[in-house]
Amino acid sequence: MLTRGVWRDHTAFFSGSLIPFLAVVHPPVSRLGEQLTPFVMDRLYNSVVQPPSMSKGAKMTLPKIASSQITPKHIYQTRRRFLKTAGLAASAAFLAACGVPTQTQSPRPTAPSTAAPDIARSDELGNQANSYQEITHYNNFYEFTTDKEKVAELAASFATEPWKIEVGGLVENPMTFDLDALRRLGREERVTRLRCVEAWSMVIPWEGFPLNRLLKQVAPLSSAKFVRFQSIYDPDRLPGQKSPWYEWPYIEGLRLDEAMHDLSFMATGLYGEALPPQNGAPVRLVVPWKYGFKNLKSIVRIDLVTEAPTSLWMAAAPKEYGFYANVNPEVSHPRWSQRSERRIGELKRRQTLPFNGYGEQVASLYQGMDLQKNF
Amino acid sequence: MKRPSFSAIQIIAHVGAWLPLIILLWDASQNQLGVNPIQDMTLRSGKTALVLLLLSLAATPAAMLGFRKALKIRRALGLYAFGYALIHLFIYVGLDYGFDLHLLWLELTEKRYVIAGFTAWLLMVPLVLTSTRGWQRRLGRRWKTLHRLAYISGIAATVHFVWLVKSDVRTPLAFAGILLLLLSARLPTIRKRLTLRRRLGAQYSKPCQKEGESEIEPGVQLANSQTVP
Known part of the structure; x- marks a missing residue:
């Protein structure tokens, strides 16, 4: 029983620290992880922070292609706002599935419709x-x-x-x-x-x-x-x-x-x-x-x-x-x-x-x- | 061998320790982490780690006051505290700083709250590694001495919190006060009084308290019955 007790504590602890790791690092585990992984991986290869102007890819001295150049714009923008979009989509789907009227949670609820692009x-x-x-x-x-x-x-x-x-x-x-x-x-x-x-x-x-x-x-x-x-x-x-x-x-x-x-x-x-x-x-x-x-x-x-x-x-x-x-x-x-x-x-x-x-x-x-x- | 059984307090401890993480992941999936989600995740995991660490440090004083079952969850609480501290550290290093070792090094060498927090985490590593019964046996009396690092870790973690806030230090100071109380219970004079009071109380109310039974693991009990300087 004593051995079991010890085993239990450690199992709970290890799964307690590993599961969130997996959730964040391993893409299929969660939506969040899916969105975070590219950034984390990107940072592993690119440990120096680039100034914003460099990240646009125009004046890069390194032979690296900026994500904005290879990623379709809508995905790129989705990444920029990943938590919002993912979260809104998820909550909208959840609410719809439960038959609850979906709240209008537009990112700019009161911004005028005539707003410039x-x-x-x-x-x-x-x-x-x-x-x-x-x-x-x-x-x-x-x-x-x-x-x-x-x-x-x-x-x-x-x-x-x-x-x-x-x-x-x-x-x-x-x-x-x-x-x-x-x-x-x-x-x-x-x-x-x-x-x-x-x-x-x-x-x-x-x-x-x-x-x-x-x-x-x-x-x-x-x-x-x-x-x-x-x-x-x-x-x-x-x-x-x-x-x-x-x-x-x-x-x-x-x-x-x-x-x-x-x-x-x-x-x-x-x-x-x-x-x-x-x-x-x-x-x-x-x-x-x-x-x-x-x-x-x-x-x-x-x-x-x-x-x-x-x-x-x-x-x-x-x-x-x-x-x-x-x-x-x-x-x-x-x-x-x-x-x-x-x-x-x-x-x-x-x-x-x-x-x-x-x-x-x-x-x-x-x-x-x-x-x-x-x- | 007996089937593994959980007592009520163990269930409460394990479920309670998992809840903050479940709520955190749920909120993340529901976009409930607010406008600055990484900061929210950092703060929440850090606070949970600190609360669990203080709870594990509260187990021994609780036992002195007669609530000996607290000793059954002391190790689990400590391990969970480390688990949350690890998540906290991972969010900071991986998500916040994107494993940017250069920036992280500058943070670690310049920001006193980072130094305090990292120290608190680092001190917990040997405690986690030697938290098994095997290590308890192998280290004998030294195990107890080693595990007093938890006190220093708790102090470092609380200082980390105090140094973190802008101006209104009420919450961190409340944590510091609780920690001070818990640590002072280890002072020999206070410890003796608490234990004496409990023993006297036990004589009158429960003369046959099953204190020596397998509620506590031998190693822990041995360690626990020694006087803490």
């Missing part, structure tokens, strides 16, 4: 934009919850009308912008990459206006050196603000020349629609060459100031988060590698690009600065 929803490097579903259901919005996948649900009833943004400080014309005034600042589409400090990234088709358009209206004084942004503070409506771990409200800052740069953007829309609350409605910042946490949401106040503001994250963990927070694969973070990132929807990691790939436009802002120190 994918080619219009790519960034300048040719990266396809993430789906509306992905962008609106994976949000770091600690004012609601620290659970990225629960923000959408909690934010659903968050009313953003009426809304006011007060712009003041060291300016000639302090102004208050309501939603109409914000609309009058224009609405253009910008498909930009968002790189979270947690080493994941997305490509997002924002709509909005360049921040400098707003700043020019208030006319910063020559003494103004920095811009301080403040998010809404309302613990009754934002349960996360009752958390004692952070000093609310959410504060962020930019140097004035960064804020005046054309890439600094105020987003009021997404995929041609109004910005949903979980993404920072009615207006949020988008500074694509910096880590995602710089892009504060639901802005209520903007001040021009002389000193660099202390952001919420700088106050919470000064060793981990600096004022600049430029995407920089060379500056390590205690937890997340900044050398590579996972583009949501993809399995392969991508090499992280300096300034998130916007170096040509913004590197000159930091000439002569030690970016290891000014992280």
Whole structure:
């Protein structure tokens, strides 16, 4: 009996660790495994991460054919979104089989049907934009919850009308912008990459206006050196603000020349629609060459100031988060590698690009600065 | 030879240990892993491994308090903990990093939480290899000493968790608190008190407790009756 007892424990344990191995590695065992294997095998042969531009196959120095060239496009795209498509198909089949009405779970449920084809929803490097579903259901919005996948649900009833943004400080014309005034600042589409400090990234088709358009209206004084942004503070409506771990409200800052740069953007829309609350409605910042946490949401106040503001994250963990927070694969973070990132929807990691790939436009802002120190 | 039989607690332990994996695979097949599925799989397997490791470390204190059946599942819980840690490691190395040894090496040499987590896993390897009765016999008293590595592994795994979170460390600290409690039960003074209380209690309630019966395997019992420094 004793021998049996020992045998039982070990059998259970070995099957416990082997079965998932098989499930993931051996194709016929599961749908998931089927989709994962090509990637895993690919990585075994190709242990160096290729920059995104190389993976397109155009400028490859190695005699290797990119998967995009030999794989039919629909399969290639299926791989990109393998979990979604496989999962949707599986759940649809399951629901249909059970006679339950299938939910409409289109990746972009509210994206307009007149939306331009994918080619219009790519960034300048040719990266396809993430789906509306992905962008609106994976949000770091600690004012609601620290659970990225629960923000959408909690934010659903968050009313953003009426809304006011007060712009003041060291300016000639302090102004208050309501939603109409914000609309009058224009609405253009910008498909930009968002790189979270947690080493994941997305490509997002924002709509909005360049921040400098707003700043020019208030006319910063020559003494103004920095811009301080403040998010809404309302613990009754934002349960996360009752958390004692952070000093609310959410504060962020930019140097004035960064804020005046054309890439600094105020987003009021997404995929041609109004910005949903979980993404920072009615207006949020988008500074694509910096880590995602710089892009504060639901802005209520903007001040021009002389000193660099202390952001919420700088106050919470000064060793981990600096004022600049430029995407920089060379500056390590205690937890997340900044050398590579996972583009949501993809399995392969991508090499992280300096300034998130916007170096040509913004590197000159930091000439002569030690970016290891000014992280 | 007797037919293999499972007691209730063994069934609970084995079924309970399998459940998280079954749920994980089910969720994967149903696309319920969320927008960032690899991260979700990593976090879930890691947390299960840690919970199982703490449960296996709780078996001895539970026995001290009189729940001697806990010793029957101690090894299984430890093995399952290693199994989940292995899955966790495999997801990280294979799925997350695609076996990119260069990037992984940089992670291992730079990120303190990776070092802690890998240490926790590594320390479990000799314990798994020597978890059979044969090895228990062969190592004798040294087996007990060797298997105290589980304490260090538990500490490393908890530290791994604490270092992983961004700012709100309540959950990892709760784990750390439980671990501290479990480890302090091994301190001789506390251990003596717990055992004494149980013995006294047993005298009054169950004078003929069948303590010495084959509930525990000889090796384990021998090891267990020694005082832990």
